[in-house]
Amino acid sequence: MSGPTAGGGEPNAGGVNPDKDLNAQNLPGQRGEHGEAIRVQRGMFGARNGGDTSGYGGLVRTVRLPGEATRPYGGYFDEVADELEGALEEQGLLPESVIEKTVVDRGELTFHIAREHLPRVARTLRDDPALRFELCTGVSGVHFPGTASLHDVGRELHAVYHLRSITHNRLIRLEVSVPDSDPHLPSIVDVYPTNDWHEREAYDFFGLVFDGHPALTRIMMPDDWQGFPQRKDYPLGGIPVEYKGARIPAPDERRSYS
Amino acid sequence: MSASQASPRETTEGTVYTVTGGDWDEVAAAAKQADDERIIVNMGPQHPSTHGVLRLILEIDGETVTEARCGIGYLHTGIEKNLEYRTWTQGTTFVTRMDYLTPFFNETAYCLGVERLLGIEEQIPDRATVIRVLLMELNRISSHLVAIATGGMELGATTIMIYGFRDRELVLDVYELITGLRMNHAYVRPGGLAQDLPPGAVDAVRAFVKKMRKNLPEYDKLATGNPIFKGRLQGIGHLDLAGCMALGATGPILRATGLPHDLRKSQPYCGYDTYDFEVPTADSCDAYGRFLIRIEEMHQSLRIVEQCLDRLAPGPVMVADKKIAWPAQLALGPDGLGNSLDHIKKIMGTSMEALIHHFKLVTEGFRVPPGQVYAAVESPKGELGVHVVSDGGTRPYRVHFRDPSFTNLQSMAAMCEGGQVADVIVAVASIDPVMGGVDR
Numbered sequence: 001m002s003g004p005t006a007g008g009g010e011p012n013a014g015g016v017n018p019d020k021d022l023n024a025q026n027l028p029g030q031r032g033e034h035g036e037a038i039r040v041q042r043g044m045f046g047a048r049n050g051g052d053t054s055g056y057g058g059l060v061r062t063v064r065l066p067g068e069a070t071r072p073y074g075g076y077f078d079e080v081a082d083e084l085e086g087a088l089e090e091q092g093l094l095p096e097s098v099i100e101k102t103v104v105d106r107g108e109l110t111f112h113i114a115r116e117h118l119p120r121v122a123r124t125l126r127d128d129p130a131l132r133f134e135l136c137t138g139v140s141g142v143h144f145p146g147t148a149s150l151h152d153v154g155r156e157l158h159a160v161y162h163l164r165s166i167t168h169n170r171l172i173r174l175e176v177s178v179p180d181s182d183p184h185l186p187s188i189v190d191v192y193p194t195n196d197w198h199e200r201e202a203y204d205f206f207g208l209v210f211d212g213h214p215a216l217t218r219i220m221m222p223d224d225w226q227g228f229p230q231r232k233d234y235p236l237g238g239i240p241v242e243y244k245g246a247r248i249p250a251p252d253e254r255r256s257y258s
Numbered sequence: 259m260s261a262s263q264a265s266p267r268e269t270t271e272g273t274v275y276t277v278t279g280g281d282w283d284e285v286a287a288a289a290k291q292a293d294d295e296r297i298i299v300n301m302g303p304q305h306p307s308t309h310g311v312l313r314l315i316l317e318i319d320g321e322t323v324t325e326a327r328c329g330i331g332y333l334h335t336g337i338e339k340n341l342e343y344r345t346w347t348q349g350t351t352f353v354t355r356m357d358y359l360t361p362f363f364n365e366t367a368y369c370l371g372v373e374r375l376l377g378i379e380e381q382i383p384d385r386a387t388v389i390r391v392l393l394m395e396l397n398r399i400s401s402h403l404v405a406i407a408t409g410g411m412e413l414g415a416t417t418i419m420i421y422g423f424r425d426r427e428l429v430l431d432v433y434e435l436i437t438g439l440r441m442n443h444a445y446v447r448p449g450g451l452a453q454d455l456p457p458g459a460v461d462a463v464r465a466f467v468k469k470m471r472k473n474l475p476e477y478d479k480l481a482t483g484n485p486i487f488k489g490r491l492q493g494i495g496h497l498d499l500a501g502c503m504a505l506g507a508t509g510p511i512l513r514a515t516g517l518p519h520d521l522r523k524s525q526p527y528c529g530y531d532t533y534d535f536e537v538p539t540a541d542s543c544d545a546y547g548r549f550l551i552r553i554e555e556m557h558q559s560l561r562i563v564e565q566c567l568d569r570l571a572p573g574p575v576m577v578a579d580k581k582i583a584w585p586a587q588l589a590l591g592p593d594g595l596g597n598s599l600d601h602i603k604k605i606m607g608t609s610m611e612a613l614i615h616h617f618k619l620v621t622e623g624f625r626v627p628p629g630q631v632y633a634a635v636e637s638p639k640g641e642l643g644v645h646v647v648s649d650g651g652t653r654p655y656r657v658h659f660r661d662p663s664f665t666n667l668q669s670m671a672a673m674c675e676g677g678q679v680a681d682v683i684v685a686v687a688s689i690d691p692v693m694g695g696v697d698r
Binding site: 035039041044061063064065066105106107108110134135136137138140141142143160162164166169171173192193194195196197198201205218219220221222223224229230236245 | 272275330331334336338339343374375377503504505506507508517519524525622628629630631632634641643645647649650651652655656658660664665667668697
């Protein structure tokens with residue numbers, strides 16, 4: 001099912017290993033000690049203030065994402081990786097500095113790309129006849145707050161691109177990580193004009209700033225909206241809604257029931 | 259949160275936000291120099307010809323559209339965010355509402371993603387997969403019927419509209435029989451289906467196929483050769499292969515350029531490689547070609563539906579793994595569909611473990627191993643991709659829908675600029691955007 005993965009994270013920092021608990025063990029596809037530990041979650045629902053009303057407060061769980069893969073990746077993945085590395089070398093770039101890591105998981109190939117090299121990589125993937133990923137299916141943001149403590153540089157915000165090659169009938173994924181404190185990454189609208197709206201959406205919801213985008217404005221939320229709603233630290237309630245000058249109190253403050 | 263958001267500034271008129279990155283200065287400067295003929299027309303968001311709450315901002319010079327832009331977001335419902343606070347199984351109830359004309363595609367794409375994360379793709383029972391294909395192909399017919407019907411209505415061809423909705427009603431009757439609902443079914447679940455086909459469903463689908471075989475040629479008689487219809491559609495909304503690739507347009511728009519790209523053939527899922535069907539194409543790159551493709555795809559879908567009916571074998575419709583499979587066995591009671599009495603008797607009367615198990619699975623849900631997948635299906639509108647991320651919890655960490663309506667709608671400007679105002683309607687109709695999918 002999943003490709004070969006090498007353990008990248010340290011073996012369990014926080015006492016109980018939930019990957020070993022009964023619930024988890026009985027599920028298929030558990031990763032056990034392998035993978036890259038990004039966070040230790042306590043409790044079930046992420047709430048920290050207030051009493052343990054859910055009864056899950058004692059739950060400790062290390063979140064492990066799939067770790068770096070080692071060669072061979074299997075299938076056409078090796079060919080894609082070889083061609084990409086070769087093409088980057090031809091352009092005078094060190095593949096190791098461009099591709100931070102390669103993950104093969106669940107039959108899918110992911111290249112983690114250093115953000116400054118993203119446009120070059122995208123252009124190479126599109127134009128190289130042996131790669132020819134003509135179709136970009138947009139960008140999806142993912143927010144992993146609190147991962148900074150486990151890494152030297154913050155990698156909280158991820159931009160995930162899926163590229164499809166119709167010529168070779170292949171699909172790969174690019175992932176770019178940027179810190180919360182500096183959520184800038186280059187736009188690839190030049191290479192894939194379809195990403196125009198997709199990057200605006202990722203900006204709207206995650207605050208990822210795509211430098212070089214022709215008009216990076218909000219696309220779904222109102223122009224004057226504050227904050228980025230799909231970030232994990234965005235408040236779910238308790239804040240007034242402000243829209244075009246009108247102010248509507250938070251639901252729990254709209255009426256007095258006493 | 260960061261310096262990147264719109265910066266507020268206090269003025270005597272209230273707070274003013276400066277939205278960065280926009281080209282408003284250029285827009286304002288250009289507007290000053292404009293001649294008198296130039297008007298900006300806001301079409302929508304409530305105009306009946308804009309397919310829901312889509313706002314088209316057209317700059318027109320006489321009857322010619324010189325610039326066209328879309329304003330979207332009026333139907334944003336935050337479904338992706340909502341999913342993060344529900345269990346994996348509950349997610350299907352939300353995604354079915356995204357593109358409300360293609361509920362089974364949304365559900366199946368989402369469930370394929372969850373199942374790949376769980377690593378149970380191979381364990382999905384055949385019967386569940388065949389029923390998924392059956393429903394998706396019925397759904398392709400109903401979606402194309404709406405595309406053709408509303409497109410015709412916008413041209414003033416109200417008969418096409420009546421015919422389209424008449425036939426769609428037949429499909430909705432089948433949905434209602436099978437799932438209990440005409441829309442928003444939540445019938446496809448991670449691991450299989452909510453329940454098996456009810457008695458009489460196969461006969462109803464067969465009757466539908468027979469009826470549809472008779473009705474489909476009516477569209478040819480009414481529209482395909484109709485000189486007025488052709489005159490309105492041919493050469494309108496032109497987008498060639500290079501344009502489609504650059505703008506990420508898929509589905510009938512891409513196939514109207516002559517490229518037979520269909521995920522059912524190129525990246526088969528749900529066993530599509532074992533079905534016998536063809537991928538229709540056209541080489542006109544215009545709205546008429548897209549219309550012809552939709553008509554032909556409905557014929558092909560009927561073929562697939564018949565093959566599904568032939569290969570339906572009795573069996574389970576949910577994975578055997580009790581740690582994932584929904585514990586309840588649904589049955590129709592006097593007060594509607596609910597847990598079967600046998601199941602209630604078992605968990606309330608004889609097995610406390612079964613009760614606990616039921617309770618845990620329903621309230622807490624199952625855990626999905628951490629990781630991410632991208633599952634894509636060929637929806638009637640193009641590539642519907644779902645990016646599912648799990649952190650190992652009982653709820654999705656992030657689900658992103660790459661809805662084809664959203665991506666395809668970007669090509670509106672390329673199709674409309676330089677054309678007539680009346681042709682904007684035709685071009686937008688040929689894209690077939692559904693705002694529920696665009697805005698999610």
